[in-house]
Amino acid sequence: MDLDPGPLGRSGQLLKTGRGIDNTVDYVAESATSVLAAVVAAARADRFDPILIENLDEDPDDDEYEDIGVLIDEFHTSYPQSFAIGGRALAEVVGEFPDPLLVQALFLHTATTLDLTALAGTPRLRRLFVNATGHVRASVPPLLESLTITSGSVDWAALAGHPTLWELTVTGAPVRAADLAALPALTRLDLSATEVDDVAALADLDLRVLILNPGQWDKLARLPARLVCAGFVGDGAEDWATRIREIHPG
Structure with missing residues (x-):
């Protein structure tokens, strides 16, 4: 139960987090009262499965637990996370969401040119996956925490100053260190599948996790000061590990 929600939340809302949750936190319902009301309504409508109820205590990790969520979902609108954009305008797609305020994660794929400004209508969006063949304007909602993007090119300037984006993975689109x-807020960065104009400048970023390919690591003479995890994508991992120990003995 969330008793100290953010500016767009509601005191008493129910959230779930931990192992098995795709997002950092998932929204469940607006309150415990709404959940109880859903359970009572389900019982009165004879929508409980007695076998399911008897087995709940046997294996809390069983997929059958997901069936209980159906009872709660009737009190708030669910939404599909994956959308094939094609030639459609993103604003048109967002306009079809039953309740944009519930959207916390999105997968946008088979797009060409894409302007993410339209996602302003999903202010609680926290994870975004984009796959576009053309250009993407990376203007994203202010609460976004994770962005994975595959594209030919990206207008990165639209992201400047973003307050909460801590995880960025890029494929294809060239990136400027500036x-x-x-x-x-950036602390986890994966550039192993793209080009960077100034790899050496990555050492000046306040990163905790950095993932690069062999050629990029060869250009990095020192590590970010607070790096705790270095990732290597490609061949020659043993030689790379030896070199990392040489430039960062600690």
Whole structure:
């Protein structure tokens, strides 16, 4: 139960987090009262499965637990997370969401040119996956925490100063180190499948996790000061590990 919600939340809302949760936190219902009302309504409508109820205590991790969520979902609108954009305008897709305020994660794929400004209508969006063949304007909602993007090119300037984006994974679209430096919350970065104009400048970022390919690591003479995890994508991992120990003995 969330008794100290953010500006868009509601005191008493129910959230779930921990093992098995795709997002950092998932929204469940607006209150415990609404959940109890859903259970009572289900019981009165004879929508409980007696066998399911008897087996709940046997294996709390069983997939059958998901069936209980159906009772709660009737009190708030669910939404599909994956959308094939094609040639449609993103604003048109967002306009079809039953309740944009509930959207916390999205997968946008088979797009060409994409302007993410339209996602302003999903202010609680926290995880975003984009796959586009053309250009993407990366103007995203202010609460977004994680962005995974595959594209030919990206307008990174639209992300400058974003307050909560801490995880960024890029495939294809070239990246400027200066644009990364403009992301104050960035702590996890994967550039192993793209090009960076100044790899050496990555050492000046306040990263905890950095994932690069062999050629990129060869250009990095020192590590970010507070890095705790270095990732290597490609061949020659043993030689790379030896080199990392040499430039960062600690």
